[in-house]
Amino acid sequence: MDSNSLKRLREWFKKNAAELPWRPADLDTLRDPYAVWISETMLQQTQVATVREYFIRWMKRFPDIETLAKASEEEVFKYWQGLGYYSRARNILKTAKAVTLEERSSDRVHKKTLPSTRKELEALPGIGAYTAGAILSLAHHQREAILDGNLVRIFSRLYALDFLPTDSRDSADAYWNYAREVADSPKAYMHNEALMELGRTMCKVKNPDCASCPLQNACRAHLENRTAEFPPAKKHLQxxxxxxxxxxxxxxxxxxxxxxxxxxxxxxxxxxxxxxxxxxxxxxxxxxxxxxxxxxxxxxxxxxxxxxxxxxxxxxxxxxxxxxxxxxxxxxxxxxxxxxxxxxxxxxxxxxxxxxxxxxxxxxxxx
Structure with a gap:
């Protein structure tokens, strides 16, 4: 994605960013890694509208990782009830306990916070490549890439990719390479979140609003009038x-x-x-x-x-x-x-x- 497209994306996001309980009014501010971790984990497989109230309720009861680590699994499940995929809640608690039980003398452990490197984050229960990238990008403003369903859909249409990252290792690498290009910037945090917002509100699975999209002039699928073809259908085994x-x-x-x-x-x-x-x-x-x-x-x-x-x-x-x-x-x-x-x-x-x-x-x- 060229610099002009990224600039248009940033300008669009600044004007259209939704007010969300985990998103600060100042989009350039550093964020609480704990809040990023919780919100991004809740958002996996769950709509934003559903997560809003769950996030607010969760943060009132578990405002930091140390409070969470002291909770029982039954109580954590109670506050997760309705979000489904309970392994996410179980892994959140495991990670909270793991972080707070560490006894090394570093400032990070002393303050009982999440680590600030991809390798350390991905070693924790339930934190994969996407969540680690989101924490490092949004909370620390590191040049770290993310790749979720929204970005897959956008990249597939932008570059007319007729394959999915789940098809093969090479396919996954291709998508991650595009994600790294977007993140190779001091504004990586804004590019990443703007693309997530674009996919959620405009570059939708059905009836995308291409006419209002800030990336329309760079999108091959749109320019070739083939938007409905991308991304290719995923085979579901029911x-x-x-x-x-x-x-x-x-x-x-x-x-x-x-x-x-x-x-x-x-x-x-x-x-x-x-x-x-x-x-x-x-x-x-x-x-x-x-x-x-x-x-x-x-x-x-x-x-x-x-x-x-x-x-x-x-x-x-x-x-x-x-x-x-x-x-x-x-x-x-x-x-x-x-x-x-x-x-x-x-x-x-x-x-x-x-x-x-x-x-x-x-x-x-x-x-």
Whole structure:
């Protein structure tokens, strides 16, 4: 991208930059690395409009990395609830703990901040090439490149690239080389963020606003009237999954939660669930006996279905409400927990479990 195009891009961004809770009014100011890290992690696979309130709420509760490191995983999940991809939240907590536990005597560690080199950042859980580049660029004004879906779309159209960075190592290198060209400037931080903004607001997947784009005169796809061809379509592998979710309620009105051993939620508490055929037989499934004693079952009722998506999995689940004739037993391990029914909504941090619970809680207000 030539200097004139970059100048037009900067001027456009200064006039059109949206007000965002993680973006300072002065676009040239250095930013808090922690805030950049949290916002960019939240923005992965999530729309800006959704992230706004989550970011504000998060920063009020966890204003710095040291406060975050002291939090439990359950509380972090609670503040992440609704953003999905819970591995991101888990990695954020792991990184916070790793940074604050270091005992080297450098100023960075003494101040308990994120490192300021790409190599150190990418060695931390959940921080990849894009996030590391964003932290170094926006928070430290280093000449570091970033590459996300917005920039891939822009570069594909600018240079009429009929391949994606996921196609091969050479394809990825080609895109990263264009990203490094943009970042090879004292204004790298502004170029990077301006391109993200351009992709989000103007160079959209569908119906891009080419007539108002500051890069229209440099864009091959636009000049050749081929914008719709770029980037090339990505092949998605969709996997259908059908399962059964158990809401097990004891005689003293407690709901069973399990931790570990679940296909999609291995490291957080969730309602018990397992893969099952669409036309399962009535009654207590054999898989349920992994969690409860069949002799203590008072009734089993199918109370509905719900749909859910996790990565490439398109899920349809039956919800079985199982009432026991005994009080909740004392937990025999950290893998199970009995939660009072009235507290269940607050306890479960994943929307998968909450969707199942809604089938019960909306069905009746009576225990």
């Amino acid at each position: 996997k259908d999954w059908h399962g059964t979710v158990l809401i097990v309620e004891s005689a003293d009105h407690k709901i069973l939660a399990v931790h570990g051993g679940q296909k999609f939620f291995k490291n957080q508490f969730t309602l018990p669930h397992f893969e099952s055929p669409r036309n399962a037989t009535a009654g207590l499934p054999a898989q349920a006996e992994r969690y409860i004693d069949a002799d203590k079952v008072q009734s089993v009722e199918n109370i509905g279905k719900f749909r859910h998506s996790i990565t490439v999995h398109k899920m349809e689940c039956d919800v079985l409400y199982i009432r026991l004739n005994k009080k909740a037993p004392a937990p025999t391990s950290s893998e199970t927990k009995w939660v009072r029914r009235e507290s269940a909504r607050d306890f479960f941090a994943n929307s998968f479990s909450l969707k199942a619970l809604e089938r019960l809680l909306h069905r009746t207000d009576k225990p």
